[in-house]
Amino acid sequence: MNSDIIKQGVDRAPHRSLLKALGLTDREIKNPFIGVVSSFTEMVPGHMHLRQVAEAVKAGIRANGGTPFEFSTVAVCDGLAMGHVGMHFSLASRELIADSIEVMAKAHQLDALVLIPSCDKVVPGMMMAAMRLNLPAIVVSGGPMLPGHFEGKPVTLSTVFEAVGQVHAGKKDEEWLYDLESKACPTCGSCAGMFTANSMNCLTEALGLALPGNGTIPAVYSERLILAKETGYQVMELLRKNIRPRDIVTKTSLKNGVALDMALGCSTNTILHLPAIANEGDIDWDLRNVNEVSATTPQICKLAPAGDNVLADLNEAGGVSAVLKQLLDNGFIDGTPMTVSGVSQAERLKNYKVQNAEVIHPMDHPYSVQGGLKVLFGNLAPEGAVIKQGALDNQEMVFEGTAKVFNGEVPAAEAIRNREIKAGDVVVIRYEGPKGGPGMREMLGPTATLAGMGLDASVALITDGRFSGASRGLSIGHCSPEAALGGEIALLKTGDKIRIDLKEGRLNWVASDEERKMRREQYEQNPLPLENLNPELRAGYLGRYSEYVQSASRGASFRRTT
Incomplete structure (x- = not known):
């Protein structure tokens, strides 16, 4: 184990002394050291609950023989940074996130990582770090926000942004806008539609770096905490089996990610993040790969802002796994890549099916015969x-x-x-x-x-x-x-x-x-x-x-x- 470097032998007595200053027992020091990377912040609604998610992850790690160490990264809320100088820092934060994880993992010789992002640039930044370090790693996000309801319809953050245009056009007044802004974002979590954060969290499942449900289980559901515990437990299995991110994320699984992207109609920002993830794993990747997949992959979901359904609806309809199963059964993805579940993508999808054909359309009745991007x-x-x-x-x-x-x-x-x-x-x-x-x-x-x-x-x-x-x-x-x-x-x-x-x-x-x-x-x-x-x-x-x-x-x- 990497951590043996800082805890075994006579010369490491000072190191063990510092570990004991943390309150660790000899038994805990002997266990594998697992980094729990949380992007908790009180500034971002997608991240405000991540302490609770991290505690669940740590419980899962301890239950399976590991010693967790939590540390943090920065996290920018694109919604709060939008429209002013702060937005210059959003994409740039992605590289900072990857670098900070590398620094902590290398400096302290961690054996494996559990990555807990939620919002836009944190998800790819953490996946970039996973590919760069190539330690056993697994992602569990904070989950999507539930939609608000206003005038009898579901609303999201994008509804508010578009409402500003209605006010400027003289179609609505500021009192109406105030009522909308007070209803649009009712819970913690990443904003409720298929925006960048949720797009990337869904893609973690297609790439194989997260357990099923990561992309769609709402932030406020107890099921999210169960997923977090299972994720903490599973990282120990990855460590024992020596399954690493570069064993999972390959050119084939990246194409699977693009196919899911097209089927869901994800954010254009995924086209920035997938090449960056590939770059960290030394995978040859060209934007023409996107068109190759898009030309043949139908769009079978239409989520906000393109449609009325939100991530919670997709979750109830079977989630990302149900979409992937349809793509697999119809030859649009390859089922052979390994996943953090310890089995191939095809093996872990075998029991999933669509629960609501109004949300996840059948392949013979897509929204479009081509992909979303x-x-x-x-x-x-x-x-x-x-x-x-x-x-x-x-x-x-x-x-x-x-x-x-x-x-x-x-x-x-x-x-x-x-x-x-x-x-x-x-x-x-x-x-x-x-x-x-x-x-x-x-x-x-x-x-x-x-x-x-x-x-x-x-x-x-x-x-x-x-x-x-x-x-x-x-x-x-x-x-x-x-x-x-x-x-x-x-x-x-x-x-x-x-x-x-x-x-x-x-x-x-x-x-x-x-x-x-x-x-x-x-x-x-x-x-x-x-x-x-x-x-x-x-x-x-x-x-x-x-x-x-x-x-x-x-x-x-x-x-x-x-």
Whole structure:
């Protein structure tokens, strides 16, 4: 065991003395040391209950012969960070989370890990750490929030964001908005729809890194604590059998993850996180893998914000396992990869079935014959850009419009609120990529305001930044290369023509070769200096982040130093 390095032999008497200062008995010191990584914080509703989840995990570890040690990571609430300078730190926190877990696990020679995330960037950050360290590891999240109810309908956080647009459009008043905001988020947990946090927690099951139920059991159910205890117990089995994350997460299981992603209609942010997880495991991964799977995998669930159902509904309908079983039975996933259950994916899915065909549609009656996400390529995105096509009514749409170009989210949001954006416009928000932002801000505000104004089907939005999992409409993010790296998006001017062809998967600036060449020459003669982009954010952590971060097409992961 790794921990033997700090607790065995005469020379380790000082180390044992410190362990006894923690109140550990000789028996506990002899047991395997298991890191319990909780992202508890009093600031984030998805994480406010994680102390209780961690206690349940530790009980499971002790019941199966381990000694748990709890420690924490940072956790950013994307909802609270949205629409201001705080959002620059959200994606950037993912790397910090992975690094902090590596530091603790290596410094104290832990034998295995239980990872307890909940919200957006914490889930992939913890999985990245698991792949990097390759210690026996298992994930159990805090679980999704229950929906609120308002005016006889289920509501979520995205309902509130879109309601802001209704107020700005004069359709509703502030008193109505206050009543809605007071009802929308009634419990702890990650926000109730298929937003980024819940998308990634569902994908942990498809990748094999979590026990069944992790993605959907509501945060406030006692069943979540039972799952946590079983997770703590199971990590000891993984340690004894020497089953490690890189035995579980392979190119095959990543494709299984993409298939689930497409079937559920998950957040566009998963397209950032899967490459980053693959990168940590030295797995060759290309965005074209997404389209390969998406083209053949039907979308059989339509959860908020694309539909009316929420994660609690999916849980009652059989959960992620029921969806995976349908995909397996119809040849859309491979059942051979190992899972943290100690058996193959096919073996652990054998007894699951759909409990509600209104929530999980049968394969012969999907919402769409293609998956929920699509990667677009073209002269504006030679390395790719992503759209949540599952949230569109017409997935074969061709949209050609006039660009209105903004250097950053703030002026674009102001223009939308001031009703300067009209049907047929293509709002271009640039210099919001991983390096340019820095931090690739998530922009739910502009998309939600457009939706609230009723413009989400008649106005397109293109950015080298990213969108919330709560976004819907003709919103295209992750445009790569980003403007700060000289991507074509940096050459655009207001009035240019943009063509989006969803059927062909193309995103193009409609201009002659001569015009594009001239714009390129003009840009290279007078590029926008990176230090002029949010200079107040170029110091401290974000400055270091900007130096090391790669393109969105590479998951916005750091350059490897070796």
